Amino acid sequence: MKAIGDTIVALITGRPPAAVATLRLSGPDAWPIASQVFRPWPEPVEPRRALFGQFVHGDDGIALPFAEGHSYTGEATVELSIHGSLRSVRDLLEACLRAGARHAEPGEFTLRAFLMGRIDLTQAEGVRATVEAATEAQLRAADHLRRGTLRVAIETARNELLRVLAAIEASVDFGEEVGPLDRESVRARVSMVLAGIERLLAQAPAERILRDGLRIALVGRPNAGKSSLFNALLRSDRAIVTAIPGTTRDTVEEWVDLAGVPCLLMDTAGLRPTDDPIESLGVERTRAAIATADARWYVFDGHLGWSAEDEAEWTRLPEPKVLIRNKADLEPNDARGLPMVAIRSEGLGALADWVRTTLGDVEAADGLGIQARHVPLLEAARDALVDLLATLDAPVPDDLIAVHTQRAIQALGEIVGIEVGPDLLDALFAEFCIGK
Numbered sequence: 392m393k394a395i396g397d398t399i400v401a402l403i404t405g406r407p408p409a410a411v412a413t414l415r416l417s418g419p420d421a422w423p424i425a426s427q428v429f430r431p432w433p434e435p436v437e438p439r440r441a442l443f444g445q446f447v448h449g450d451d452g453i454a455l456p457f458a459e460g461h462s463y464t465g466e467a468t469v470e471l472s473i474h475g476s477l478r479s480v481r482d483l484l485e486a487c488l489r490a491g492a493r494h495a496e497p498g499e500f501t502l503r504a505f506l507m508g509r510i511d512l513t514q515a516e517g518v519r520a521t522v523e524a525a526t527e528a529q530l531r532a533a534d535h536l537r538r539g540t541l542r543v544a545i546e547t548a549r550n551e552l553l554r555v556l557a558a559i560e561a562s563v564d565f566g567e568e569v570g571p572l573d574r575e576s577v578r579a580r581v582s583m584v585l586a587g588i589e590r591l592l593a594q595a596p597a598e599r600i601l602r603d604g605l606r607i608a609l610v611g612r613p614n615a616g617k618s619s620l621f622n623a624l625l626r627s628d629r630a631i632v633t634a635i636p637g638t639t640r641d642t643v644e645e646w647v648d649l650a651g652v653p654c655l656l657m658d659t660a661g662l663r664p665t666d667d668p669i670e671s672l673g674v675e676r677t678r679a680a681i682a683t684a685d686a687r688w689y690v691f692d693g694h695l696g697w698s699a700e701d702e703a704e705w706t707r708l709p710e711p712k713v714l715i716r717n718k719a720d721l722e723p724n725d726a727r728g729l730p731m732v733a734i735r736s737e738g739l740g741a742l743a744d745w746v747r748t749t750l751g752d753v754e755a756a757d758g759l760g761i762q763a764r765h766v767p768l769l770e771a772a773r774d775a776l777v778d779l780l781a782t783l784d785a786p787v788p789d790d791l792i793a794v795h796t797q798r799a800i801q802a803l804g805e806i807v808g809i810e811v812g813p814d815l816l817d818a819l820f821a822e823f824c825i826g827k
């Protein structure tokens with residue numbers, strides 16, 4: 392864990408050279424250090440008012456001071472903007488270090504914001520998710536997380552459990568005065584909290600897909616047009632397409648944004664019995680891709696028609712799956728499936744629609760930015776509350792009910808960062824970039 396009493400500095404904008412670069416000083420000496428590297432430095436300082444002037448290393452630019460309690464970190468801060476040449480950035484950084492600052496570590500500004508109590512741990516994770524967002528849906532979910540939607544939900548649940556715990560402890564310690572525990576009231580309140588946690592958990596798988604992407608396996612018989620469809624969706628000639636069945640022998644993977652969702656498309660070797668050792672390895676990989684994918688898109692040749700092999704493969708495919716009738720430009724011999732002309736990129740909109748509807752619930756409710764770290768903690772809280780409710784029906788002493796309540800309070804507390812150890816904080820913030 393890093394010291395918090397000193398003043399830190401880092402470049403908070405992109406890699407130089409760039410048109411402009413901004414450095415941030417944060418800590419008790421941020422203003423005195425700024426006054427040594429920037430002139431003229433006014434006395435007294437008017438916070439949040441941009442100052443134009445010269446830097447001691449020669450460049451000119453802007454200094455923007457923030458007062459303690461009114462900055463990103465919660466500490467006294469100054470943001471220094473200069474021209475973004477390598478030389479200018481390095482010289483200003485060194486001037487700040489000479490004046491008493493030290494280099495900020497990755498995520499240290501945000502860590503300070505957390506330690507100063509300006510944000511909770513989920514909001515800190517929201518900052519990182521915002522910086523890393525690549526799609527519109529990821530950005531929306533990250534915004535929610537950063538603004539504290541999940542924090543409020545978790546803290547509200549935790550506060551309710553703290554009140555329940557207080558009631559239980561009162562009856563344990565002062566049963567004579569306050570009377571026996573009202574178990575029906577405890578049941579009603581805990582059931583409400585449990586329902587909220589279960590809603591969050593129900594949303595978690597879809598949130599994972601929004602965050603990590605949707606893995607889609609393109610499968611079907613050789614020559615159905617899987618590679619053509621893959622290329623059409625990617626808008627490039629990534630996979631080899633030929634009229635020779637069995638051309639694709641390995642799985643080829645590429646990321647593509649469909650309806651704002653990052654999708655990992657997997658083009659696979661066509662499914663057929665084969666004596667070719669390379670092709671049969673490919674077919675094995677196809678089976679693996681089918682098993683690990685979040686969804687399967689089955690392509691068949693509508694001109695050729697629907698074969699017994701198609702029927703067998705399609706039936707075996709686990710849900711969720713989509714049936715695609717390719718080569719709709721040729722005379723159809725079967726009418727099932729979504730019609731498509733892969734070589735002309737026709738009908739692909741239906742696939743983007745499918746992605747959209749598959750994630751419809753999340754899109755409608757808006758992702759809250761639930762992270763992988765939160766899921767086991769939400770599950771622990773849920774399990775504790777389920778145990779708690781079961782205990783209410785049993786002839787057990789009130790202390791035991793208190794134990795389960797405490798377990799749930801502890802798990803929820805870890806989500807927002809109450810009572811988390813320094814190791815976890817170090818691990819979490821080490822994944823941030825420098826300057827954040």
Ligand SMILES: Nc1nc2c(ncn2[C@@H]2O[C@H](COP(=O)(O)OP(=O)(O)O)[C@@H](O)[C@H]2O)c(=O)[nH]1
Pocket residue numbers: 611612613614615616617618619620631632633634635636637638639661717718719720721731732733734735
């Ligand atoms: N007419 C027509 N031919 C197609 C279409 N899609 C693919 N093909 C052709 O079908 C053959 C096999 O395509 P390919 O993408 O390699 O199929 P894969 O084995 O399933 O990957 C190639 O000759 C493609 O040009 C389509 O929509 N219409």
Ligand SMILES: [Mg+2]
Pocket residue numbers: 617618619631638639659660661
């Ligand atoms: Mg192919």
